[in-house]
Amino acid sequence: MNGIFVYSEDIAVTKQLLNIGRSLADVLQVNVTALALNETETDTAGLIACGAEKVIALSGSNPWVESYAESIAECIAKENPLLVLIGGTMRGKDVAARIAAWHSHGLVNSAMSIEVVERKLETKRMLYGGLAVCKEELSEGCIVTIDPRTYEEAAADPLRNGDVVACTAQSNDAVLVGGVCPIVRERADLANAEKIICVGRGLSSQSDMKLVEDLAEKIGAEIGCSRSIAEDYHWLPTESYIGLSGQKVKPQLYLSIGISGQVQHIVGARDARVIVAIDKNEKAPIFSAADYGIVGDLYEIVPKLIEKLGK
Numbered sequence: 333m334n335g336i337f338v339y340s341e342d343i344a345v346t347k348q349l350l351n352i353g354r355s356l357a358d359v360l361q362v363n364v365t366a367l368a369l370n371e372t373e374t375d376t377a378g379l380i381a382c383g384a385e386k387v388i389a390l391s392g393s394n395p396w397v398e399s400y401a402e403s404i405a406e407c408i409a410k411e412n413p414l415l416v417l418i419g420g421t422m423r424g425k426d427v428a429a430r431i432a433a434w435h436s437h438g439l440v441n442s443a444m445s446i447e448v449v450e451r452k453l454e455t456k457r458m459l460y461g462g463l464a465v466c467k468e469e470l471s472e473g474c475i476v477t478i479d480p481r482t483y484e485e486a487a488a489d490p491l492r493n494g495d496v497v498a499c500t501a502q503s504n505d506a507v508l509v510g511g512v513c514p515i516v517r518e519r520a521d522l523a524n525a526e527k528i529i530c531v532g533r534g535l536s537s538q539s540d541m542k543l544v545e546d547l548a549e550k551i552g553a554e555i556g557c558s559r560s561i562a563e564d565y566h567w568l569p570t571e572s573y574i575g576l577s578g579q580k581v582k583p584q585l586y587l588s589i590g591i592s593g594q595v596q597h598i599v600g601a602r603d604a605r606v607i608v609a610i611d612k613n614e615k616a617p618i619f620s621a622a623d624y625g626i627v628g629d630l631y632e633i634v635p636k637l638i639e640k641l642g643k
């Protein structure tokens with residue numbers, strides 16, 4: 333068994349995987365190989381700067397990354413790595429599942445962390461909507477997907493050396509893409525927002541959203557919500573809700589207003605740097621997840637905050 337193999341169809345995520353991949357490789361004293369699919373020379377050089385000893389630059393004419401799963405599996409077979417890290421995007425998970433099936437290797441999805449314990453690799457991931465954490469010891473060659481932004485991008489060191497091996501990929505054209513229509517988002521991309529105000533059923537009516545919008549404008553925040561607000565009340569688009577079945581976010585500031593903080597919601601927000609909660613029920617579970625809590629009526633607190641921030 334060789335080193336650690338990393339791949340994502342999103343080069344920024346590959347650099348995040350290199351952060352953890354490099355640390356593990358240093359402990360295990362093995363090499364890191366990154367796979368780049370249809371990336372530029374600058375991007376492949378960037379992967380070496382971020383810690384890969386070798387970059388396999390695959391190129392092919394089919395724009396559909398899933399159709400290269402077999403070629404990626406072949407590269408992995410040649411490298412025979414100890415561990416394969418794949419970016420846990422929707423497309424990455426699709427590719428990871430196909431590769432795991434081809435190689436009959438284990439697959440751990442959405443690992444929250446991965447570490448070396450007594451020379452064995454161990455992952456942790458959430459179970460039952462965040463109610464339990466599952467610890468798993470990996471067999472050799474295991475595939476692990478890691479969701480975007482679980483780790484920061486590896487710091488680039490332009491003095492690092494490495495090899496770039498160019499290969500032509502064979503795409504599996506069993507499914508041909510006739511066209512792609514990007515989803516036009518009605519709101520900003522919450523996954524990359526630095527500040528988020530999240531509203532829940534504590535808000536009495538849709539017209540009160542104005543209050544939240546005013547506060548968001550004052551602090552330059554995007555607006556998210558609990559599932560009930562999007563799916564039951566339809567006050568905000570579906571892509572605005574945060575949680576287990578919604579978006580996973582990692583802002584610097586997450587301010588929840590009138591959200592009870594059920595585990596299915598919190599699971600999407602727990603990686604925020606600072607969580608502030610406003611709720612009138614002092615026993616609301618949101619306060620266990622919050623760094624700062626304000627117990628009180630949002631209709632009194634939010635106008636006061638807007639007033640203070642206005643000065």
Ligand SMILES: Cc1cc2nc3c(=O)[nH]c(=O)nc-3n(C[C@H](O)[C@H](O)[C@H](O)COP(=O)(O)OP(=O)(O)OC[C@H]3O[C@@H](n4cnc5c(N)ncnc54)[C@H](O)[C@@H]3O)c2cc1C
Pocket residue numbers: 531532533534535557558559560561573574575576577578579589590591592593594595596597600610611612613616628629630631
């Ligand atoms: C399989 C599954 C998946 C799910 N996935 C998600 C998900 O991805 N995201 C998600 O959000 N939910 C999800 N849910 C639903 C989740 O369990 C909760 O039901 C939901 O998050 C509750 O939304 P809420 O906090 O807005 O409402 P509530 O739980 O009703 O909380 C409202 C809060 O507002 C407070 N409040 C009321 N009035 C005021 C006031 N005037 N001032 C201050 N506070 C006030 C109350 O004290 C209360 O704490 C899922 C559920 C299941 C079963």
